[in-house]
Structures are given as structure tokens and as C-alpha cells.
Amino acid sequence: MPTLQKIFVVIDPTTDVQTALSNAAWIATQDSSISIHVFEAIYSARDNTDAEALQRVELARHKCWVDTLVEPIRKAGNEVTIEIE
Numbered sequence: 001m002p003t004l005q006k007i008f009v010v011i012d013p014t015t016d017v018q019t020a021l022s023n024a025a026w027i028a029t030q031d032s033s034i035s036i037h038v039f040e041a042i043y044s045a046r047d048n049t050d051a052e053a054l055q056r057v058e059l060a061r062h063k064c065w066v067d068t069l070v071e072p073i074r075k076a077g078n079e080v081t082i083e084i085e
Contacts, residue, residue, distance in 0.1 A: 004034055011040035011066060018069060028078040035079035040066055059084055
């Protein structure tokens, strides 16, 4: 029987309640060798003359937020990777 090695979690940027991440964290606590890959897709409808600067700011802001969400999972000993686009 294959064992679970990685869990893919999609973050909903419209809410602070991340049920999928909570469930993945609970599963990962059962086995510290399980890693979690967290993905968030963001979209900004703001008008800006410097779209690249806005993109850098938004990506950095969301990365900080997701880092705080996954910090307890990392402290518990599980590997967590983050991807934001």
C-alpha cells in the first residue's frame, strides 16, 4: 500500500479560515515525513501605472501572510513549501 508523502493545499485568499490547510496540518501531524505544498493564486484589480511594482508588492504581502499560516506546521516538524502566483 502506498504511503502519503505530500499534500497539496490551495489557499483561499478571500478568507482567514483555511480549512484545507487545517485538515492537511492534522494529517501531517500523524507522520512528520509528510510534507505540504501550499499554493495561492492572487489577482489584483487595482489600476496602477507600474504593474510590475504592484505585482512584487502583492506577492510579498501574500507570502508573509501564508508564512504566518504555515509557521505552526513547520514548528511541528513538517516540511512546507509555498508557491504564490
